[in-house]
Amino acid sequence: MLIGATIAILVVMILAITRGIIGPTLYDRILAVNMFGTKTVLLLSLLGFVMGRPHFLDIAIVYALINFISMIGVLRYSNSFAFEPPTQEKEKLPEEP
Amino acid sequence: MPFDINNVIDIMSAICLLIGSFLCVSGGVGILRFPDFYTRIHAVGVTDTLGSGTILIGLMLQCHESLVFVKLVMILLMTIFISPIACHALAKAATLSGLPPLLCNNKELEKKL
Amino acid sequence: MKDLVAVVMLAGIYSLLSASFFVVMDAADVAFTEASVGAGISTLLMLVAITMTGRSEHLVRHKPMLALVVVTIIGGLLIYGTLDMPHFGAVDSPIHGYVAPRYINDSMQEVGVINIVTSVLASYRAFDTFGEVVVIFTAGIGVLVLLSVERRPEDDAEIDSLNKAMHEQQLILRIATKMLIPFILLFALYVQFHGDFGPGGGFQAGVIFASAIILYAMLFGLSTARRVINQSFIQLVAAIGVLLFGSTGLVSLLNGGNFLDYNVLFVDPIAGQHLGIFLIEWGVGCTVASVIVLIFFNFAGRRENYKRKKHRETK
Numbered sequence: 001m002l003i004g005a006t007i008a009i010l011v012v013m014i015l016a017i018t019r020g021i022i023g024p025t026l027y028d029r030i031l032a033v034n035m036f037g038t039k040t041v042l043l044l045s046l047l048g049f050v051m052g053r054p055h056f057l058d059i060a061i062v063y064a065l066i067n068f069i070s071m072i073g074v075l076r077y078s079n080s081f082a083f084e085p086p087t088q089e090k091e092k093l094p095e096e097p
Numbered sequence: 098m099p100f101d102i103n104n105v106i107d108i109m110s111a112i113c114l115l116i117g118s119f120l121c122v123s124g125g126v127g128i129l130r131f132p133d134f135y136t137r138i139h140a141v142g143v144t145d146t147l148g149s150g151t152i153l154i155g156l157m158l159q160c161h162e163s164l165v166f167v168k169l170v171m172i173l174l175m176t177i178f179i180s181p182i183a184c185h186a187l188a189k190a191a192t193l194s195g196l197p198p199l200l201c202n203n204k205e206l207e208k209k210l
Numbered sequence: 211m212k213d214l215v216a217v218v219m220l221a222g223i224y225s226l227l228s229a230s231f232f233v234v235m236d237a238a239d240v241a242f243t244e245a246s247v248g249a250g251i252s253t254l255l256m257l258v259a260i261t262m263t264g265r266s267e268h269l270v271r272h273k274p275m276l277a278l279v280v281v282t283i284i285g286g287l288l289i290y291g292t293l294d295m296p297h298f299g300a301v302d303s304p305i306h307g308y309v310a311p312r313y314i315n316d317s318m319q320e321v322g323v324i325n326i327v328t329s330v331l332a333s334y335r336a337f338d339t340f341g342e343v344v345v346i347f348t349a350g351i352g353v354l355v356l357l358s359v360e361r362r363p364e365d366d367a368e369i370d371s372l373n374k375a376m377h378e379q380q381l382i383l384r385i386a387t388k389m390l391i392p393f394i395l396l397f398a399l400y401v402q403f404h405g406d407f408g409p410g411g412g413f414q415a416g417v418i419f420a421s422a423i424i425l426y427a428m429l430f431g432l433s434t435a436r437r438v439i440n441q442s443f444i445q446l447v448a449a450i451g452v453l454l455f456g457s458t459g460l461v462s463l464l465n466g467g468n469f470l471d472y473n474v475l476f477v478d479p480i481a482g483q484h485l486g487i488f489l490i491e492w493g494v495g496c497t498v499a500s501v502i503v504l505i506f507f508n509f510a511g512r513r514e515n516y517k518r519k520k521h522r523e524t525k
Contacts, residue, residue, distance in 0.1 A: 012125035066250035
């Protein structure tokens with residue numbers, strides 16, 4: 001059962017990487033990396049159980065934290081990147097209340 | 098077969114793992130097939146958290162030491178806490194940068210509705 | 211691929227994949243360090259650097275054919291050279307014949323620590339680790355010499371008002387981060403002291419500690435973070451880490467043993483080993499954490515200076 005779950009998570013990771021390569025905008029790629037990160041945490045926990053070594057859970061915790069910090073870093077510094085609008089024209093969004 | 102508490106726990110753990118893998122795979126299919134960035138965030142954010150939660154609960158039912166159980170509880174709490182916030186931050190950054198959502202511009206579809 | 215941000219993201223995924231390889235090969239300590247340093251800190255620092263230099267690569271006028279040919283030839287020669295080595299994991303190679311069994315069999319009696327990686331890193335090969343810590347410290351000094359920026363008090367007031375304006379936008383993130391940071395710091399301390407029994411140790415703990423401080427600095431503004439942790443205090447802590455490591459070795463010399471020989475630190479040799487490993491891991495953790503925080507503060511401080519100058523020019 002554990003091995004079945006591991007294979008399912010590996011399939012999802014391959015799907016996420018595909019979206020990361022195709023994704024037309026930058027934010028699609030950031031989303032793909034984020035999903036890859038959460039699936040890696042799951043994969044590490046499952047592998048730890050399959051291989052009988054519970055020490056891998058430490059690595060899973062660290063990776064969850066690092067994923068979060070990298071996401072916040074990318075979003076915080078993406079304001080200074082010039083964002084190329086996609087081929088549709090930019091519509092005016094309503095002001096925030 | 099005899100009604101053993103170990104068998105019941107094994108079956109419950111297997112069911113949790115099955116549900117969790119199904120949710121994660123559906124999230125993975127969703128990120129490839131949805132038409133727009135904001136819909137994809139919806140797919141990833143919801144299924145990621147819930148799928149991770151169920152898989153971790155399934156693992157928790159299978160462990161024998163208490164330290165491993167505590168660590169799994171910590172990973173579960175952290176995932177439930179962090180994952181929706183990261184998706185919120187991503188959506189907010191995309192909105193503030195001006196990424197337009199896919200609106201319904203098709204006049205025939207509007208006539209049908 | 212011309213987009214540097216996409217390249218940085220892919221580099222992050224690459225180091226994550228190598229961490230997974232290490233996990234599959236059952237090397238937990240290395241996977242730990244690779245995941246925290248490669249996928250976390252390197253990505254962040256490269257992103258901060260990209261915000262200053264620009265997002266896409268400049269056009270290259272010439273095609274570097276000669277360089278490609280040279281690299282291919284030398285790479286081919288290197289691969290041809292490695293074919294001579296014994297196969298990966300073969301039982302009769304010299305490593306598995308003499309080196310590894312000696313450490314695996316004798317480590318528990320001589321050092322008394324369960325994690326053999328820690329015993330090799332901190333006791334058998336402690337001088338090597340000392341060299342690594344000094345290299346990290348020198349990198350910190352180099353960044354300070356090249357990149358540090360003069361700060362004036364009137365700039366701080368300007369940045370403060372900017373930060374308050376951002377508070378509305380980032381409310382959810384700020385509240386969530388405030389709840390998460392104590393947990394990260396506590397986990398860093400756990401990893402530091404748990405290096406004897408599981409994967410962990412000084413390097414990984416220092417990186418996690420530094421990433422908590424970097425998270426705070428990113429979300430709440432650099433000047434607020436500088437008020438929480440003073441730059442001169444961080445420099446002091448970095449120096450104290452190297453000093454702690456070196457003086458453990460000197461005390462061993464003064465007690466009659468070799469440099470960094472822990473058996474003479476205490477009455478009982480095993481207790482001396484434990485004390486020695488504890489002290490030097492503490493030194494490594496201090497230095498690594500403070501140097502990474504220093505590097506980030508200086509990178510980001512430069513960027514703030516640059517933004518402020520542009521803001522004043524456009525007014």
